[in-house]
Amino acid sequence: xxxxxxPWDKARxxxxxxxxAGLEGATLVILHALQExxxxxxxxxxPMVAEALNLSRAEVHGxxxxxxxxxxxxxxxxxxxxxxxxACQAAGGDALAARAEAKxxxxxxxxxxxxxxxxxxxxxxxxxxxxxxxMLDGRVIGRLDEARIDALVAEAQR
Amino acid sequence: MTMRIFxxxxxxxxxxGADDVALAFAQAASARGAAIEIVRTGSRxxxxxxxxxxxxxxxxxxxxxxxxxxxxPALLDAMAGNGQHALRLGVTDEIPWLKRQxxxxxxxxxxxxxxxxxxxxxxxxxxxxxxxxxxxSDQILADVTTSGLRGRGGAGFPTGIKWKTVAQAIAxxxxxxxxxxxxxxxxxxxxxxxxxxxxxxxxxxTIAGITVGATKGYIYIRSEYxxxxxxMNAAITAARRVGLLGKGIGGTKHEFDLEVRxxxxxxxxxxxxxxxxxxxxxxxxxxxxPPLPAHKGLFGRPSVINNVLSFAAIPFILDNGAKAYADFxxxxxxxxxxxxxxxxxxxxxxxxxxxxxxxxxxxDEIGGGTFTGREVRAVQVxxxxxxxxxxxxxxxxxxxxxxxxxxxxxxxGGIVVFDDxxxxxxxxxxxxxxxxxxxxxxxxxxxxxxxxGVETINKIINxxxxxxxxxxxxxxxxxxKFGSLCALGGFTPxxxxxxxxxxxxxxxxxxxxxxxxxxxxx
Numbered sequence: 001x002x003x004x005x006x007p008w009d010k011a012r013x014x015x016x017x018x019x020x021a022g023l024e025g026a027t028l029v030i031l032h033a034l035q036e037x038x039x040x041x042x043x044x045x046x047p048m049v050a051e052a053l054n055l056s057r058a059e060v061h062g063x064x065x066x067x068x069x070x071x072x073x074x075x076x077x078x079x080x081x082x083x084x085x086x087a088c089q090a091a092g093g094d095a096l097a098a099r100a101e102a103k104x105x106x107x108x109x110x111x112x113x114x115x116x117x118x119x120x121x122x123x124x125x126x127x128x129x130x131x132x133x134x135m136l137d138g139r140v141i142g143r144l145d146e147a148r149i150d151a152l153v154a155e156a157q158r
Numbered sequence: 159m160t161m162r163i164f165x166x167x168x169x170x171x172x173x174x175g176a177d178d179v180a181l182a183f184a185q186a187a188s189a190r191g192a193a194i195e196i197v198r199t200g201s202r203x204x205x206x207x208x209x210x211x212x213x214x215x216x217x218x219x220x221x222x223x224x225x226x227x228x229x230x231p232a233l234l235d236a237m238a239g240n241g242q243h244a245l246r247l248g249v250t251d252e253i254p255w256l257k258r259q260x261x262x263x264x265x266x267x268x269x270x271x272x273x274x275x276x277x278x279x280x281x282x283x284x285x286x287x288x289x290x291x292x293x294x295s296d297q298i299l300a301d302v303t304t305s306g307l308r309g310r311g312g313a314g315f316p317t318g319i320k321w322k323t324v325a326q327a328i329a330x331x332x333x334x335x336x337x338x339x340x341x342x343x344x345x346x347x348x349x350x351x352x353x354x355x356x357x358x359x360x361x362x363x364t365i366a367g368i369t370v371g372a373t374k375g376y377i378y379i380r381s382e383y384x385x386x387x388x389x390m391n392a393a394i395t396a397a398r399r400v401g402l403l404g405k406g407i408g409g410t411k412h413e414f415d416l417e418v419r420x421x422x423x424x425x426x427x428x429x430x431x432x433x434x435x436x437x438x439x440x441x442x443x444x445x446x447x448p449p450l451p452a453h454k455g456l457f458g459r460p461s462v463i464n465n466v467l468s469f470a471a472i473p474f475i476l477d478n479g480a481k482a483y484a485d486f487x488x489x490x491x492x493x494x495x496x497x498x499x500x501x502x503x504x505x506x507x508x509x510x511x512x513x514x515x516x517x518x519x520x521x522d523e524i525g526g527g528t529f530t531g532r533e534v535r536a537v538q539v540x541x542x543x544x545x546x547x548x549x550x551x552x553x554x555x556x557x558x559x560x561x562x563x564x565x566x567x568x569x570x571g572g573i574v575v576f577d578d579x580x581x582x583x584x585x586x587x588x589x590x591x592x593x594x595x596x597x598x599x600x601x602x603x604x605x606x607x608x609x610x611g612v613e614t615i616n617k618i619i620n621x622x623x624x625x626x627x628x629x630x631x632x633x634x635x636x637x638x639k640f641g642s643l644c645a646l647g648g649f650t651p652x653x654x655x656x657x658x659x660x661x662x663x664x665x666x667x668x669x670x671x672x673x674x675x676x677x678x679x680x
Contacts, residue, residue: 024457027439028422032381053439066441066598067422069381085343086538089588090501090576091529123425123592125382126346127170128574129205129499129506138384142173 005039005074012037013045021052027063031070040071076111076118078156081135084108084121087128096132096149097121103153117156160193161237162214166268168201168353169385170346175226176209182230183211192238200354202268203508204255206529212250213237221247255505255524260486262474262494263467264347264510267354272389275396278357284402286473290365291410295325298369302472304480306492311337311428311465312540312569312645314491314558320462323452324370327460334366334375334414335437335456335463338390339421339428341380342541344500344572348466350508351496352379352386355470356393360416362469364407365476366462367414375414376456378433380421390418425542425596429644430463432598443598444644465570467496486512491557499525501538501574511556518552521575532577536585536661540569542592543649545656546576546585565656567649582661587615589653593646604647607638611654624666631658 006012016037020029030049034041041064050060064070082088082097101107104119111118127133130142136152144152165180166172180196187194202221204210210223211233222233222245229245236243247253261267270277278284290298303318324332336359340348352359363375379387394416397403405413424442426432431445434456455461471493475483484492491513497520499506504526517537521527527534536546545566547554554560561568576585590611597604611634617627635651642648658665 025419025437025439028436029419029439032420032422059440062441063439067424069422085592086542086585086588087344087501087572087574089585090574090580092502122382122423123596124341124343124345125169125173126340126349127173128344128346128501128572129503129508130170130174130208131501133173140169140173140385142170 006037008038008042008044010044010048013042013048017045017048017052026053027055027060028067031064031067035070039074043072076115078116078137079118079120080152080156081120081122081125082108083123083125083127083131083133085124087124088132091131093132093144096144096146099146100149100153103150104157117153160195162195162197163237164197164199164212164214164219166201166209166354167198167272167385168208168268168350169383170205170350171201171208171210172385174208174224178227179209179211179225179230182227183234186231186234190234192234194234197271199269200267200272201350201508202250202256203264203350204253204505205507206505207247210247215240217249219250221250221253223247255507255509258524259510260494260512261510262483262486263358263470264351264355264496264508265474266358267351267508270355272354272356273392273396275357275400275402278355282477283357283473284361286476287361287365287402287408290368290476291408291412295369295371298365298476299325301475301480302369305475305483306480306487306490307468307471307475307483308491308558309465310467310471310495310570311430312342312567317464317468320452320464321366321370323450324372324460324462327453329460331374331457331459332370332372333456333459333461334363334370334372335434335451335461336363336375336377336466336469337428337430337433337463338377338379338383338386338466339433340383340466340570341425341428342543342570342572344538344574345498345541345570346500347496347498347508347571349383349386351466351470352383353389356389357397358470358473359390359466360393360397360403362472363416364403364414365472366464366469368407368412370460370462372462373413373415375416376437377416377418378421378427378437379418380427381423387418387420394418424598425592426598426644426646429646432644434461434463441598443600444646446643467570488512488514488555488557489559491559495556495568495571497556498572499575500572502528502530502577503575504529513557514555516552517547517554517556517573518549520556520573521552525573525575528575528577530577532579534575535578535580536576536582538574538576538585538653539572540567540652541572542589543567543645543652544569544572545652546582546660547656548660550660565652565659567652582657582664583615583619583666586654586657587612587619589650589657590615593650597646601641601643601647603638603641604643604650607634607642607647608650610634611638611650618665621666628658628665
C-alpha cells in the first residue's frame with residue numbers, strides 16, 4: 001500500500017541504514033527497509049548505503065537496478081499486481097489482464113495519470129491451483145473472473 | 159463443549175476468502191453464545207475445496223468446503239448438532255484425493271498449527287533431530303545417502319553427496335542455505351510447507367547444520383511470498399524460545415541459528431549461485447562452476463544449499479530410517495514427490511506420491527482434466543523451463559530419468575494444464591520473453607539469444623519466411639542449450655522446442671515433419 005509512507009528524510013534514511021548495516025550482505029535488506037519506509041528508494045539514499053557498507057556507489061546502484069522490486073519513484077496509491085505466468089495464462093489470465101488494462105487506461109508496468117493505481121505484472125504468486133490470481137496492496141486474490149477483476153479495479157481506483 | 163474448528167491461513171485459501179470465513183465463524187459463534195476455538199492451519203492442498211473448514215470430532219476431523227461467508231451460520235448449526243450440510247465432505251482423511259496420497263513430507267501440513275512448536279511435537283515433529291543428536295556426522299550422512307534423496311529443487315543431485323562434501327571441507331565457517339525462491343509457475347509446494355509446517359524446514363536445516371558443522375543458516379524466500387516469510391519468521395522465533403535454535407540445541411553442545419532473507423523479484427535468484435550472490439548483497443549474477451558451493455559457497459565458505467522440500471524430507475528420513483524413505487519410488491528416483499497440479503485443472507492442489515505415477519494418471523484421474531471442461535491439449539511440467547507434453551506422452555512415469563528421456567524435466571514438480579484453446583506459438587514466445595526479462599545478463603546465449611528468440615517467433619507469427627525462421631529458432635535453441643551458463647538460458651529451449659516438436663501445426667502452414675537436427679538440439 002502506498003498510502004501512509006514517510007516523506008524522504010535524510011536523517012531517517014541514515015537511521016534505517018545504520019539499523020541493518022551490521023548484517024552479513026546487508027544491501028538488499030537495507031534497500032527493502034528503505035522502500036518499506038518511503039515507498040521507493042530515494043536516489044540520495046544510494047550513496048549513503050554505499051558509504052555505510054564500504055561499497056562503491058556504482059555497486060549499490062547496480063544492485064538497486066537489478067531487482068524488479070525496487071522502485072525509483074513512488075508507486076500509485078494502490079498497487080495491483082496481476083500474475084502473468086503460465087498457470088494463470090492457462091486459466092484465462094491473458095484476457096483478464098487486457099480487461100484490467102482497458103479499464104484503467106494503462107498498460108502493465110504503468111501508473112494511471114491520476115496516480116491512483118499502479119498496474120504491474122508479477123511472475124507467479126504461487127496460487128497456481130486457484131488461478132488466475134492477483135495481489136492488491138499485499139492482499140492476495142484467487143479464482144479471478146471478469147466480475148472479480150472489475151471489482152478489484154474499482155477498489156483500486158477508490 | 160468448545161468446538162475446535164480448523165481454518166487454513168495458507169495464502170491460496172486466503173486468496174479465496176479464508177480470512178473472511180474465519181471472521182464469520184467468530185462472529186456467528188459470538189452471536190449464538192457458542193464456544194468455539196478457531197485454529198488457523200496450513201492447507202491440506204485440496205485447492206478446489208478451499209476454503210476448507212474442518213471440525214474436530216470423536217471420529218476424527220470432518221471437512222466442509224468450499225465454504226463462503228454466507229454458508230457460515232447454517233454450517234455452525236450443522237456442526238453443533240452434528241447434522242448434515244451440503245458442503246460436508248466427510249472425514250478428511252477418508253477423502254479419496256487425500257487418501258490416495260503418500261504423505262511423508264506433507265503429513266502435518268493442514269493439520270497442525272504452524273505457529274506452535276508444541277503442536278509440531280505432538281504430531282511427531284523433532285523426532286528426527288532427537289535421533290540425529292545421538293548419531294555421529296558419518297551416521298547421519300549414511301542415512302541421507304541411503305535414503306536416495308535427490309535435490310527437490312529440480313536438478314535432482316543426490317543430497318547425501320552434497321552434504322558429505324561440505325562435512326569434509328575444512329573452513330572457519332560453513333553455512334546452510336535454504337533455497338525458497340520458488341519462482342516456477344505452477345509450483346507452490348515450498349510456499350505451502352513454509353506456511354503450513356515451517357518447523358519441518360527448520361528441523362531439516364538444523365540436522366544439516368549439525369551434520370556438516372555449520373552454525374548459521376539462511377532461508378532465502380522470494381518477496382512474492384509474504385505469508386511464507388511471516389510464517390517462517392514466527393516459527394524461527396518460537397524455536398529459539400524453546401532452545402531448538404541458537405546455542406545448546408536440545409541441551410547438547412550444538413549451535414545453530416537461522417535467518418530469513420527476502421528476495422526482490424528476480425527469477426534467476428532461484429539458481430543457486432545467483433541466490434548466493436543475492437544473499438551476499440549483490441546483483442543476482444550467476445557464478446561459473448566450479449568452484450561448487452559445497453567448496454566455496456556463501457561468503458566463500460563451504461555451503462549446503464538445498465531446496466525447501468529437500469530439507470523438509472530430512473526429518474522423516476532420520477526419524478523412520480533411510481529404508482522407510484527409499485522403499486517408495488522407482489529406479490533412481492526414491493521416496494515421494496510433492497506434485498503440484500495447477501493451471502486449467504478441475505482438481506488442483508498438492509498431491510504427494512511415490513515416484514512412478516504416470517502423467518496421464520495425474521492429469522486425467524487425479525486432476526480430473528480441465529476446469530473449463532474442454533479437452534486437455536498440453537501440459538507443461540517443471541515450470542517455465544520445462545517441456546510442453548501432448549497427450550501422446552501421458553504414459554511417461556513421474557521420474558527424473560523417464561522425463562529426461564523424453565526431452566523433458568520434472569523440475570520442482572509443477573504441472574500446468576492447458577485446454578485446446580492454447581496457442582502453442584504464443585507459449586513458445588512467452589518462454590523466450592520470460593528468459594529475456596529474467597536473464598541475469600552474464601552469458602551471451604541467454605541474454606541475446608532470448609531477445610532474438612522473441613523477434614524470430616514474432617516473424618513466424620506474422621508469417622514471414624516461416625520455414626527459414628523455424629530453422630533459426632532451432633539453431634538458437636542449440637546455442638542457448640549448450641552455451642548458457644545456467645539452467646535459465648540452458649533450459650528455455652525445452653518449452654520452445656517441445657512446442658515446435660509436438661504442436662507443429664500451430665506454427666503455421668504445411669511445414670512437414672520436424673527436421674532431424676531437432677533431436678540433437680534437445
